Amino acid sequence: MLVVMEAHATAEQIEAVCAEIRAMGFTPHPMPGPTRTAIGITGNQGPIEQAGRLQRLPGVSQLIRVTAPYKRVSREFKELDTIVEVGGVPIGGQGIAIIAGPCTVESREQTFNVAQAVRAAGAVILRGGAYKPRTSPYSFHGLGEAGLQILAEARALTGLPVVTEVMDTETLPLVLEYADMLQIGARNMQNYSLLRAVGRTQRPVLLKRGFAATVKDLLLAAEYILAEGNPNVVLCERGIRTFDDSLRFTLDLGAVPLIKQLSHLPVIVDPSHASGRADLVIPMARAALAAGADGLIVEVHDNPAYAVCDGTQSLVPDSFAGMMRQLARIAAAIERPLLSSVYR
Amino acid sequence: MLVVMEAHATAEQIEAVCAEIRAMGFTPHPMPGPTRTAIGITGNQGPIEQAGRLQRLPGVSQLIRVTAPYKRVSREFKELDTIVEVGGVPIGGQGIAIIAGPCTVESREQTFNVAQAVRAAGAVILRGGAYKPRTSPYSFHGLGEAGLQILAEARALTGLPVVTEVMDTETLPLVLEYADMLQIGARNMQNYSLLRAVGRTQRPVLLKRGFAATVKDLLLAAEYILAEGNPNVVLCERGIRTFDDSLRFTLDLGAVPLIKQLSHLPVIVDPSHASGRADLVIPMARAALAAGADGLIVEVHDNPAYAVCDGTQSLVPDSFAGMMRQLARIAAAIERPLLSSVYR
Amino acid sequence: MLVVMEAHATAEQIEAVCAEIRAMGFTPHPMPGPTRTAIGITGNQGPIEQAGRLQRLPGVSQLIRVTAPYKRVSREFKELDTIVEVGGVPIGGQGIAIIAGPCTVESREQTFNVAQAVRAAGAVILRGGAYKPRTSPYSFHGLGEAGLQILAEARALTGLPVVTEVMDTETLPLVLEYADMLQIGARNMQNYSLLRAVGRTQRPVLLKRGFAATVKDLLLAAEYILAEGNPNVVLCERGIRTFDDSLRFTLDLGAVPLIKQLSHLPVIVDPSHASGRADLVIPMARAALAAGADGLIVEVHDNPAYAVCDGTQSLVPDSFAGMMRQLARIAAAIERPLLSSVYR
Amino acid sequence: MLVVMEAHATAEQIEAVCAEIRAMGFTPHPMPGPTRTAIGITGNQGPIEQAGRLQRLPGVSQLIRVTAPYKRVSREFKELDTIVEVGGVPIGGQGIAIIAGPCTVESREQTFNVAQAVRAAGAVILRGGAYKPRTSPYSFHGLGEAGLQILAEARALTGLPVVTEVMDTETLPLVLEYADMLQIGARNMQNYSLLRAVGRTQRPVLLKRGFAATVKDLLLAAEYILAEGNPNVVLCERGIRTFDDSLRFTLDLGAVPLIKQLSHLPVIVDPSHASGRADLVIPMARAALAAGADGLIVEVHDNPAYAVCDGTQSLVPDSFAGMMRQLARIAAAIERPLLSSVYR
Structure with missing residues (x-):
């Protein structure tokens, strides 16, 4: 100081x-x-x-102040990259992990369709929301445990491990029964009670950056989880709030190589929420890999026009498959392979 | 649409x-x-x-979209100003309510000293943190229930009702035993599980604006509480994040008259957290009243140099008393009285 | 360092x-x-x-970096408040200066009407744009020299000195023939050629904060003018760009007491451009004075519904007069007088 | 409406x-x-x-408002991509154009060294500042006309066309004598007098996005140039100001595919100024191409530690050559070639 x-x-x-x-x-x-x-x-x-x-x-x-306020998450504390294993899929190593699935679990049929489609196209983890934080109390908030059960069935069907959001400590035990990876949403990034609670498990955590969080804030939020004893944290850039209202959020891809310098934790990118528009997902997904992201989390819906939430930003399975072909070329250009469902 | x-x-x-x-x-x-x-x-x-x-x-x-996404909080839904009674103190009416006290309850002696000092100077509600959300896991996080007990004793001593932060649904029952008003902090403004839980009580809620929340987001967060049946919500502007790093946050006083137009709920201002500097608290407190705020929440510490947190932004009791004299003049200028401890 | x-x-x-x-x-x-x-x-x-x-x-x-990058504008360089005299009106002393007038000079009749109305209500300087920077090339850009002549006639009529915007170095000599004070608009705050050019005159300058300028940037822009030899600079807070789109800009009133600490230069506030809405001008004007501003610059139009630009934010003369009565009470509360046209 | x-x-x-x-x-x-x-x-x-x-x-x-406020720049006005020819180099077509050179022209030797190095590595246009806008009046402001002469000599030596910044209308005639492309800097993006002046030439213009400009603002600034009759505008994303101070600016790569949808004008990216750090330039350059940029503008210095400005963000020639090899792979992955100096 x-x-x-x-x-x-x-x-x-x-x-x-x-x-x-x-x-x-x-x-x-x-x-x-x-x-x-x-x-x-x-x-x-x-x-x-x-x-x-x-x-x-x-x-x-x-x-x-001169000293960085975080410790366990820092590259100085641990020099080598952390690899987080999610149901056997390694995130943070040489291979790039694509996570995909519907924004919200709406039905068994929709979830199975999407899960099979994204698996076929090369996704290695299935995403899907059973509990949804929504800005308005009058929006749909997810199927709850019924949604978790559908996800578990989709995992059995496809072999893909499952990541789903946990919104509070009350439902954490239930989510732990079903999920291979716990997602902490952007609005909960500084919900310290929840961070500590997931920190007391050993379950992999996908920690999304709050939309007004600096890189330092994100690292300190991860520090809460590591400080409780859980080292299995994957960070996720998903767009921040800025004065520019052209798009829903401003995707901060510069944070990706910066975090890779400051921290040993894996970093992935969510191109779907950042722009809120399906037609921008593919170029931003390509850019995220080129910037050095260890993976992506992408929304896919078999019938986006009828999605109960965030339909405007979901890819249809065909577009997702097209994106995967483009991403394979980008991955080759930076000499990192896309992980494939071979891992299952 | x-x-x-x-x-x-x-x-x-x-x-x-x-x-x-x-x-x-x-x-x-x-x-x-x-x-x-x-x-x-x-x-x-x-x-x-x-x-x-x-x-x-x-x-x-x-x-x-043309229709506003909130309903119960809107001025169109309820035309007359809502008055929230906190232990007999009305917030949102003609009188202006000053809430004051230490950032954190550190000890019985400190809390009593500050409580008596702020009561003497004209504060009508006592603030003090027993559970503290902190950006770093290694910072002090509050005395917990022992802190709540000290607050209750300070209330008995001074007659001032007490507002204190509730951080999660686990500790809510405990906080309800002690607090006259529940504070939801900026980081928890979109912790929907917590919003719903306080919405199921009838206890007054002080809802602080998240530092990346638009006015619409803040109103929607309040809507969660009202939608569960609790109409007793006071909104609090406390500074937002902007590109300007001159001060810790940018106090958005324009939000005060805007919210008064859009909503019937009372609005107060926290000038202490916004700037993070004691020397700017008094001018910003004056400005907040002049902009039309229904009250203020101000940090006071009897020995800020030794405060365990946020000492740089706390007023000493003498400065607080001086501020109150200035605020009385501003209140008179806008023809609204400062509430006085007569209410107790 | x-x-x-x-x-x-x-x-x-x-x-x-x-x-x-x-x-x-x-x-x-x-x-x-x-x-x-x-x-x-x-x-x-x-x-x-x-x-x-x-x-x-x-x-x-x-x-x-430890050393502040500006020098002549800093309070450490010159401890006593600078008072800038504009046609005999002192800005930056004990008295508060209200500048008012139409956004744009549209006609002789409109300008005279407004000038007489604002003078009667207590304004001490007349504002009015002859050259208007507009975001769109297809908007009205001002009357040019004809507008300057109308302003000069309004000055002769009312005795009020005149402030008007200078947009470039080409028209500076012409504007210097007419204006008592040169306004540099927000978009030109870092137009260094223009800053240097006005710095080589001794004419008072009203320097508006760029809407993405930090306080440090604003002080450095003023430093350009002082470094060329012109000490007569008045700074103006007029709102910054933030993620919140509730209003056109976020008025950063915290900058007012902060700048008064860092610099000896006078600081005024523009409550009209910040919100873009007439109904918010009055509360924000009150708040600006309460925060310590040395003056205000306010848009007034005799028929705002027919204003060629920014009509939605202009006060009608009656509202302006009502505002002045409220401001007189706020000024009394902080023990500073409003300057009156007695100065003329 | x-x-x-x-x-x-x-x-x-x-x-x-x-x-x-x-x-x-x-x-x-x-x-x-x-x-x-x-x-x-x-x-x-x-x-x-x-x-x-x-x-x-x-x-x-x-x-x-429903109608977009710009016209000539919009994709609806002109459906096909505009290709801007700069000294024979086409920007905006299938090929990707890399512009490189020193931030500032410091000397004949430095400029020649860098020009030859970037040409050898595949750059097709030489950049270099003779007039430098600097936040502080006490920083180095460029060599002026001597710098322009050095740039012209470097062009003769290497065959690379030259882009350099024009800061005001006074020096525009001089810059026009030397430059193949006129750069309008971020701080001048809304200097309308300058925009109109370059609009009255037919010289290609590189228009950098202001750091608080929305995409709409940028398009409207370009509209000023097109409205005067000059269709040869290349837009440049170079980072915006946000609350996150981890890096100097936040590079908004989402703006690239968005602008390509809204407008027919070419879009390039400046990865050097956005981050302010040489070690982040290469990943962000890769990401910019992957996002669909039509080119890049990159700072290169033969001895960055001794650069008179912005040394911390300049690549050395070896790193630049390494970057070009990586970019060639990314370009191949998206099936667009890097333009090569074959064009000269």
Whole structure:
């Protein structure tokens, strides 16, 4: 941490800051400059919780934090890439994992159709929502346990492991009975009670970035899960809120290579929610792989015009298969294979 | 809802859209224009859930929603201002309610000191956190039930009703035993399980705006609570995330008069979290009242330099008393009284 | 400046950074910490232009700048408030200056009507656009010199000095013949050629914040003008772009007290452009004064429904007069007088 | 345009709006709904300039615009892709154009070295700044005409056409003597005087997106140039400002396929300025091509540690050559060739 003094700070004020730093058990390093003095602090083992008392001292202009506030998720803590195994499918290694399925489990028939179609086209994990967080209380909120059962049957049918969203700690035990991977949605990224609860399991977690979360916020949310003992976290970029209302969200693909530098955790991208438009899913999926994503999660519906939610952003099975052929070419161009259902 | 066709849409495509609208049970109103045709829809009682199927039809360019997606919170649903009573203190009427107290309940002594000081200066409700959501898992997370007990004692001592944050449905029953008003924090504004759970009580709720929530999102979050049967919701503007990193958040005071137009619910402002700096709390508190807020929630600490959290934004009791004198003048200027502890 | 090394940086890498700092003529101050070393730099007189070469050295993680990049606009450079005189009206002193007039000069009659009305209600400077930057090339772009002449006649009629926008260096000489104060619009805030050109005059400048400009950007834009020798700059907060589309812009009133701390320059607020809605102008005007603004600039039109631009945000003269009565009460509450046309 | 009435609007208010629409010469289409009436307008040939008078009428809640405000840039106006020829190099066709060179022309030697290196690696246009807009007035602002001369010599040496920034109308005639393509920087995207001036030439223009510009704003800025008669505009996505400060800007790659749908103009991407970090340029360059960009503009410096500006984001020639090899593979994967210097 660096304490920047005001330009007109007196020698007494500077000494008082140094004394306070020493009282905290740390070492001050005053650095006089032409316009102002800065005071470095060494000796702390992590973020200085009570830095507020330095901020309050007379003559102090600004505190600048140097140490990253996260630890277990950082590349410095663990240098090698983490590989998260989801029902036998490795995410985060050389191979690229495509997760696909309907936004919402609507019926046995719809789910089976989509599951078989995406498996045939090369998806390695099935997605589908049984509990849906919706901005409006009057929208459809999912089939609940009946939806989980349908997902389990689709897994038995296709051999694809299943990822589904868990919305709260009450339904977590139930979701754990069915899901191979737990999805934490963007709106719950800072629901710390839920993060801690999934952290106390060993089940793989797909943690979606909140739409106003910085990369640091996302890493700190993952840190909650790792801190409880669950290292199996996959991060997901899914678009952030910006001033531009051309599309529903702004997909922040720059976050992908940045997170790969800062953290050892796998990163995947959701091109469907970001744009909210099926016709932009394929180019953004290609771009996500080219940027270095370890996988994608894509919405597919056999009859999007009749989807109960998010139909406008779902691909039909044929488009999905076409996308997979394009992605195979991009993957080859960056010398990473697409994982195939061979894994099952 | 309005369906905007592409410039080159054919008569057949337009008719197909009209047919689909009729199949949904609604009435299409095609309006040919010089460059394109738009088709109005009437007959629907609320948002059209399955509009996706219109979006998918050939020749359709864009769907434009006209009906507001919320209902019970809207001024059109209920014209008169809602007044929420918190332990006898009315929020949302003519009088302005100042809520104050420490960010976090740290000890009996600290809480009592602050509670007595803010009561003496004119606060009518005591705030204090027993459960604290923190961005980092390694920060202090509150005293839990011991904190709630201290708050209850402070209420007995001062007569001030108490507002405190509830973070999850597990601890809700416990918090209900102690709190006069339940605070839902910004990070939980779209934690729908929690919103529904507090909606099933009749306890007043202080709902803070998420830092990436539009005004519409905030109203929809409140709608969740009202839809479950609890009409006692106070909304709170506390700053949003923007590109400007000069301050921690950008306080969106324009939202205050806007929400007062759109909704009958009371709106208060948190000037402490928005800026993160004590020296900006007082001008922003004055501005919030001048913009039409029904109250404020302000952090006060008897020794901010030693606060376990958010010390840099807490006022000392003397500054708080000075702020109250300024606010009394502003309140007089807009012809609304500050509520005083007379209410207790 | 502070150079933060990577956790695994070697002693050789740290020494190489120190050597480079010495080669630049500055002094390195290495501070070893438990997880990483930081190196402070002293001896520089301002921002280190070629810091890039440090960023490039092996083992360097991050550079942190400490010195503010602006100088002449800063409160540290000049402690006392700057007062900018516009045709005899002082902006930035104890009194609050209300600037008002039509968005655009449309005709002699309209401009005279509005000028007389706003003068009668207490405005001390007349605003009006002769050159209008418009997002679309097909919108009305102002009367040009004919508009400037009408403004000059309105000044002669009412005694109010005149502020009008200058859009480019070509028309600057012409605008200088007529205007008491030059307005630089938000879209031109970083048009450096124009900033330099107005900096070479001594004419007062009203510099509007760009809608994606941080407070630092705004201060640096003002620095361009001061650096050329013109100290007569008034800053104007007019709303920034954020994810929230409820209103046209988000008025950032927190910037007002912040800028007053960082800089000695006067700060005024434009409540008309921020919201784009007449019904929100009055509460936001009250809030701006309460936050500490040195003045306001407000759009008034005698027949807003027929305004050629921005009619939806213009007040009618009666509403303006009502606003002035409310503002007088707010000004009294903060113990600052509204300037009155007595100054003329 | 659609006029949405308030829920409680009376029949008289609705009729008054219809009468006003008829008075404007257009046709109203009232559509009564269960909660409110909406009134469609037909008969207008473009945006309704004076819609403000409708907004003002009693009972009117909201105006919704349907017609896109741009015309000449739109795909509906011209269906086929525009190809802009820059010194013989076609941008916007099947081939992908890589533009590269130093941020700033610093010296003859540096510019020649970089020009030869990027030509050898496959760049087809040389970039380099002679006039540099800088946020601080104390930064280096370019060599001016001497820089332009060096660029012309580099063109003679390598055969690469040259793109360089024009900052104002004063220096435009000079820049026109040297440049094959005129760059309008992000800060000048809404400098309408400059847009009109370059619109009156036939020289190709590289128009960079302002960092707070929506896609619509960018298209309207291009419309200014086309409206003056110059159809040779290439758009450039270069990152927008968002709340996330992890990187300098957030590269909005979703804008690429979106603009390709809305407009016939070519779109390229600047991966250097977006991230501000050389180590992220290559993955983002790959992603830009995969998203469908028609080209890239990339900063290359032979000794970035000693670059006078933006050194931290410049690639060295070796990295650039490595990037080109990767891009060739991505281009092959999407079945578009990289243009090669064969064109010269």
